Amino acid sequence: MKGGIECQTCGSKARPISVAYDRQRSIKQPRWRPLNVLLVMGDCTLIGLQPILVYISKVDGKFLFSPVSVNFLTEFMKVVFAIGMILWQARRQRPGERSLLSPSVILTAARKNYLLAVPACLYAINNYLKFIMQLYFNPATVKMLSNLKVLVIALLLKAIMKRRFTVMQWEALTLLLIGISVNQLHTTQQGTTALAVPIASVAYFYTLVFVTVPSLASVYNEYALKSQFDTSVHLQNFFLYAYGATFNFVAILVSTIYQGGTGFNLLEGHSKATMFLIINNAAQGVLSSFxxxxADTILKKYSSTVATIFTGLASAALFGHALTINFVLGVTIVFISMHQFFSSISKPQVEDTSYTHLEPMGRTLDKKDSSIGDLASVAHQEV
Amino acid sequence: MKGGIECQTCGSKARPISVAYDRQRSIKQPRWRPLNVLLVMGDCTLIGLQPILVYISKVDGKFLFSPVSVNFLTEFMKVVFAIGMILWQARRQRPGERSLLSPSVILTAARKNYLLAVPACLYAINNYLKFIMQLYFNPATVKMLSNLKVLVIALLLKAIMKRRFTVMQWEALTLLLIGISVNQLHTTQQGTTALAVPIASVAYFYTLVFVTVPSLASVYNEYALKSQFDTSVHLQNFFLYAYGATFNFVAILVSTIYQGGTGFNLLEGHSKATMFLIINNAAQGVLSSFxxxxADTILKKYSSTVATIFTGLASAALFGHALTINFVLGVTIVFISMHQFFSSISKPQVEDTSYTHLEPMGRTLDKKDSSIGDLASVAHQEV
Incomplete structure (x- = not known):
């Protein structure tokens, strides 16, 4: 189907369209759909387990371990998991294939995937920022502000991944942000207070940083993973987590030295339950890479939101909570947003096609070539 | 442009499409757009004046007049306005045209427009229901429940006017409902309470009636006005309001006799200020007919919502209120909903066109004829 594609309606020959990102999507699409479902289901399960694991990890209602140690142990667990998967994949290789474990393969992959150091560094910075933010904003405000990530992620995807979104998709993402916020208005009890977040200029700056750093980490992670698509995802994970563990370890060292401490036991205060929590965290991280x-950062965002909704529903059913109006309204908004974002009618190409047909006659004639081009790209995607 | 319309892209001849409602829309569209803008602007002005007039109508913070008298005087004012407009229109008729004032013209129109008695009766019932509802629900709950009208109106338009809505448009209407509700959560302070509206089975019934009667009145009004499109709108208004005044007068009579009263003075407690309030109410009613x-009931609904938003913004600016998070979120939802509802991409025909282009090759070939038909109907609408 390369080169001259015929318009299904007109039968006219069309120029091939070469938007790498969209073509990659369209080629992979049939294989991706079931994978997407699996990813979302896995994500929902892991996120759903989280509150239970947090609950059983607490002793007398509080954590006995240092939060910094959780970050490091999670990164360490991810490295272990990635190594395990590489070994498993290497054993399943056919005879004759170049072994995943050969130093030259690993070194080449490491050289090609050096960009993974960027998201690893950003994630490490973000872990530190989370603590800083709590000094400037109360946790409810932090939660509210972090909803803005949805739009920042979309802007970064547009800038870094050259992704195109239709107006309808921007609206869908805005609705996602609003839906989550409406739901949170209940929990944070901010529903009836004025929009009086402490808005000093320094707070603006911190907000910007706080929202941009994790968004950039995710989008750059997507970029780095996809740009070396041929490298095994487990190998890529190994590099990412090795960088991550290193950065986190350096952070721990620096802060320990800076505070003049005598070092601390990483495993202090941990138990079997906290290990499950760390394994869950690590598994969520590994799933993110997939x-x-x-898929993409946006699907991950929707997936997390759906997981939160299911957790809310489950806890309402288990503990007999009544659902609040905010929850019902927020969830409805999120589901409408999801349908609109992934609906074929809101995809870029379809919109182009429709607009062309809708334009006044003169412009349509002028744009005839490009209209057929767009039409063909739709046909191309769907075949 | 009747009969064989050429597809702008293909140049192929197309079957004419005969969906009466859509054709009527498309023929009127060029004339309608500026009228729509005028209607919305007028509506916003009148609704915006309402709180000011209510404020100056109160003496020591309360009304001195009977609310029933307001309903009747408003209907009476509308009749006066309609007669005034008919006289004005009759004076502007060209010589040779049949006079609007000739008894035969009026009688024929009255006979043809007998259906207008239905909405007039429903509106009168609704005026009575409003009082009843306040016995069963608190005003905040009534306000919340009345938001459901948006969806009921759409269902009735589908049933009575055979209007088609796309999934996207249903979602847009749901968003409108949610947007208004999120905004009200603030005012009603219900944001943090559970969804524990008094839900006895009798309350379900009253809710259904309370939401359906005014919706049915509006939709049936649209149906009656449009089905006799050739009758002057002022003449139609005259009939509608004459029926309305009669029904309201009968209601007053019946309730006065039933309560064993000795009658009451309709003008008791009214002043110049309350007359302005009544004139404003009447003007809103007349505008609704237009x-x-x-246009249609949905545009009226969006228009009222936008008016409420502007009133909120104006009062915030005038009285220095801070805007609440709920207001900002609610307003954003409403504007997204509005764009999605009226956006060409979500109109039924456009959707059909896009879907056809997206379908796998086999089905597209099978449906080629109908696809061109749809395409032509789009072209037809836009010319």
């Missing part, structure tokens, strides 16, 4: 490589 | 005849 999202970023085989 | 909405229903030349």
């Amino acid at each position: 999202f970023y490589k085989y | 909405f229903y005849k030349y």
